Amino acid sequence: MLSILGFLTIIVFLSLIFTKRLSVLLSLIIVPVIFALVGGFEPKEIGEMILTGIKQVAPTGILLVFAVLYFAIMIDTGLFDPIIKRIIKLAKGDPLKITLGTAILTMLVHLDGDGTATFMITITALLPIYKRLGMNKLILPCIVALSAGVMHLVPWSGTLARALNVMKTDPTHLLIPVLPAMACGILWVLSVAYWLGRQERRRLGIVHLDYDHEQELSENQKRIRRPQLFWFNGIFTVLLIVALVLGLVPPAALFIMGFAVALLVNYPSQVEQRKRLQEHAANVFSVSVVIFAAGVFSGILLGTKMIDAMALSMVAIIPKEHAGYLPVLVGVTGMPLSLVFTPDAYYFGVIPVLKTAAMHYGLNSIEIGRAAILGQMTTGFPLSPLTASTFVLVGLSEVELADHQKFTFKWALGTTLIMTLIAILTGAIHI
Template identity: 65%
Template sequence: MLALLGFATIVVFLFLIITKRLSVITALVIVPIIFGLLAGFNPKELGEMMLAGIKQVAPTGILLMFAVLYFATMLDAGLFDPVIAFIIRSVKGDPLKVILGTAILTMIVHLDGDGTATFMIVLSAFLPIYKQLKINRLILSGIVALSVGPLHLVPWSGTSARAISTLKSDAVHLFNPNIPAIAGGIVWVLFVAYIFGKRERKRLGILDFQYNHQENLSEAQRELRRPKLIWVNAIMTLALIVTLMKGWIPAPALFVIASMIALLVNYFKLADQQKVLKSHGTNIFMVSSMIFAAGIFSGILTGSKMIEAMATTLVSFIPENHASWLPTLTALTSMPASMLFTPDAYYFGVVPILSQTATQFGIDPLEIGRAALLGQMTVGFPLSPLTASTFLLIGLSEVDLGEHQKFVFKWAWGTTIVMTIVALLTGSLHI
């Protein structure tokens, strides 16, 4: 009975958010409460389950809030402006260099894990260049989409935050083992950019052009730039990343401290701090509040034993001699799954069942999380019609969604396949 109610909870949740009958945050709260009541639990019992779930995801919610704030502050302060200027100066009208430069800049900017911000920064810098040189704009949207993929596995991205909260883990155990796979994905994307670049250089040749990135900044953006603090910000960011990867300070506490220092160093005046907070406040609230709502969802499904019952049912259908392939199959199907599932539906609905099933076969459940992150709404999100940022990408690139998906799908899946192979070779995943 619990298994049936659990599957019903997942199906109704998926239906409501895919058909947009309810917002994700509303469905995460209302649906499990209703099915929890149907399962015979009283409001007090459900309340205790919800509170336990919220406590479990609280560190992840705090991490996400302040990580977004930190990198938003760095972007506003102009940390990446010298890199943008250098890349634009270096391309010199060569389509090959332009496309490789697009990939490199996208990866650097996407260290903040925010697809929307990355698309706006990179496309505003490079679209005029692509137009002037007459480079195929599908390559612009495609290479940007590919380049954010491996970097979207950073633990402060919304997708990774979902996986961390669902599996009740942390960045050290979920992100660090995937670092070699991420490196493999980066190499693959640069290889694809080289292929695209060679084709366009052969088609167009090398042309002369002049372009100034600073002229494209608004007055408000110029006011927040802090060019004199570039090296201070660079050192702070490098120290932050090293500390995060070494696990010297718990990630939530680390980002709270780092974001406050970044704000104080770059914007000593209260008015400037308020500008930064207000400009990014909506995005921070929407993502972090969803994580706490997800805590209620996972708290009820876990506390009611629904997930355990669903996993037991699935185990009965999986031949034991094939069970070891579960993480690998999860990885290989993760990128196409982005076309069918929103990150909320997949990480809060599918991953808990897969991870619990893996546990019953003696497989580390964190392998399911690592496998899922190799494609589902990481590599896959810039192609998915289920994410708003995809439409921002194609809109700013001035291309059609269908043409964009057709152009980049096989290359994106290639990224996941390459990362899966590296993950298997380096022990992040096992067969």
């Protein structure tokens, strides 16, 4: 019963946002509450599940609020203007060069394994260029998502940390055998970026962009620029990102302090400080509130044990004579199941069951872990409504989640399928 309710919750939720009959915000709250009530759970129990889920996402929500405010202040000061000018100069108005540059930049930035930081940095720097060229606004989050997804296989990412923990192994046994697959995944992403860029070049042509960036700014934008503080803002931002990567300070606390310093130094007047906050308040609220709604969704799925029931149901439907295909099945389904399972639920709930089943059938259980990381919350995490960073991506890109998922899903699934095929051919997983 719980398994059916769990799958129905996911199906109804995805149907509502894909058809745009209900906003993502309301769907994340209303759908799980209704199915929890149908499952016989008391309102008080549901309320406790909601609070538990919100507590779990609270650090990310707070991080998002102050990180978005911080980078918004940096945009106001003009910190990214030289980067934008440089990229435009190198691309020479060619959409193909822009898309390839987007993929390469994202892969480099995502070497730290932090999706939220990657999305904030890349989208903030590149969105003005895409707007200026008139490119399809869904291409930027698509390429960034694909690039971050394949690079999320680095051993210090949250996903790999979970996989290593559950499989009770080290990167040498889990990750090294799938490196050829990862390399092919990177080539696939670059190929997709090339294809999308070529399509945009055909549509738009090569746009002449020999223009003075200053002339593109409004009078208010010129007024709030702080060129005299460029080096301070640049060095301070680099130090902030280094501290984030090294984990010197909890991320939320880091950006709270960073935002306070940035606002005070660049805009010491309290009147200007209020104006800056008012200017960005709507964007911050619209992005961050969805994070807490996602906490409601995951809190109820976990609290009702729907996710546990779904995991057991999935294992139960595998016929014994087809058990040898289990690693391949895990690899192929990993990316789509990122839309259904949180990383904790999948790696701490589903994978142990699949690992035990593999051992029962005489398979090498480590292959379950290798197959899982080829898609589940790696290539799939930037599309999942269950990860906070997805809402950072779509919010900063100024696109709807449903539109992003429709546009990007086939390319992300392609990444997983390519990597699974290479993993089979190289012996990382067997049939």
